[in-house]
Amino acid sequence: MKLEKKLVLVVALLFIISAAIVGGIYMFFFSKTFTFSPFSGATGEKEAAPAGMRLLPSAGVYGRKGGVVRASSTSGAPSSPSYSFPAGRKVVMDGYVRLRVGEGEVEAIAEKAAQLAVSLGGYVGEMRVKEDSAYLLLRVPYDKFNEALEELRKLGTAVEVQTSARDVTDQYVDLEARLKVLREEEQRLLQLLDRAESVKEVLEVEDYLSRIRTEIERYEAMLKNLERSIQYSSIRVYVEAPPKEPKPIIVFPKFDPLPAFATALGLLYAVIYGLIIITVGMSPLLLLGAAGYFAYTRVLKKKLQPTKKN
Template sequence: MKRNSVQRILAMLCFIGILFTGCSSAEQKNSAEMSMSSDSAKMEGAAPAAQEKTDQPADTTAPAKETPSVVENRKLIKNVEVRMETTEFDASIGKIEASVGKFGGYVEGSSVSGVSVQENSSSTRSASYTIRIPANKLDDYLKEAGTIGNITSKQIMTEDVTSQYFDTEARLKSLKMQEERLLELLKQTGSLKDVIEIEKELAAVRYEIEGLTTTLKRYDSLVDYSTIRIELTEVQSFTQNASTLGERIGATFKKSVTSISNGAQGLLVFVIGNSPVLLLLGAGGAVVFFTVRRIRRKKNR
């Protein structure tokens, strides 16, 4: 009996231990599953946020601060030389002077020389103009000039003075700062020797400032107003630009005939205009000739 009782007690203890172990395992399993579920939920909740964050690309295309165009900052000086001819000299001069005012420019210099072709075929009139036209109206003015006469040549020259201009401007700014510092020192010093030295330095700085200011004004004038030099010549007929061989031969033949005609007319004008002198020279020559001839005859006898 005792042995059976002991076996029963042991069996009951084993059963209780097994039962306790099973419950403990189930609890741990449930706890682990709950922990995994919680972690999964956190990861799932974080994943969209993370993906949403990575789906938005970094804004690397933000517009940079725009700087003025290099072309707009250039300081360009334009000089134009135009040669033209006209059969109506007086009218062409009037058109030149009227067109200058039309485009807001001014005549810097002009000259007229020669005699009209109507009075003397061997001499023609010519005019020279130096004109200043606003740079932004240069192209329009050149188109207008094409209607004044027959343009035989046109040359446009552009000089870029950008670096010289801004170097001068920077130097001028530096000198003005130096001038301000010298003026402050002049106020603070009390020594006569220091005052003399500062005023001497100040005079040198101001002299240089004046020179650079004049240089900048000259640059501004040349950049803002283009310079056009027009050479106008009076002709009887316009020069033809021949391209083919036949046209070149015809133009050269016509030019030769015109030269011969002008030469003959010039000779005729010379003979008639100087006929009194020529008659006196002829009479003197005749007297000398007959006198010499008579002397020779006397010697031969």
């Protein structure tokens, strides 16, 4: 009897395991709303992975647009291009250099860049230094522009270099023409002022003369600023240290009892579902097995009865 009880327990256990496997397989292939993970919730929906960043290769680009010639290059690019313009053209040169230096060298390299501008006959228009970066606006003579760029590239790793040449000849000529007309107008007004016979005429001429002189001063300031931009090219320099490696952050998954409880219910549901499937699917075999078992036991009892009487 003990052997029979053990056999029944083993069969029952195998039956339950088979039911769990069958139910799990069915839920996996035919249900999209079930998951066995207590950390991702009970919805079973997969989270979309973030799209990867696509890196585009950079290269030097040279072009001309609207009277401005621009050139840009990144690390490994050739040296700064030189520009050639016809004699007598007024050109404003601008440059940008981004340097990467060793850790703790930012301030020292920024000082060297400032000294370079002064040694070439220029000056420092602006300078900001931080622990891991620095920004400088250098003004160097027009004929020292290319030399300054080449020397700046030697101070560190040139990550990026940009240059632009802006032809301002037309603007310069226009300002000179306007000033010439205004000065001629000023001289005529001075002559009228000398010939004025009444106080009213004097006041009117002086009022108009004041407005003309204001315009002259405005155009003279614009012309001086333009001449200064032509004589001294601008170079913006950005110095940076290598980026620091972020410290690894260990993130533990948050345990939510509600998804875990839902997962447990899901497992129980899978077992019950599997039991139903196996029971219905194997019912003919189970009926035949039960009938055979009862027939076997009855035959066995009949064989044992004569033995007991003896």
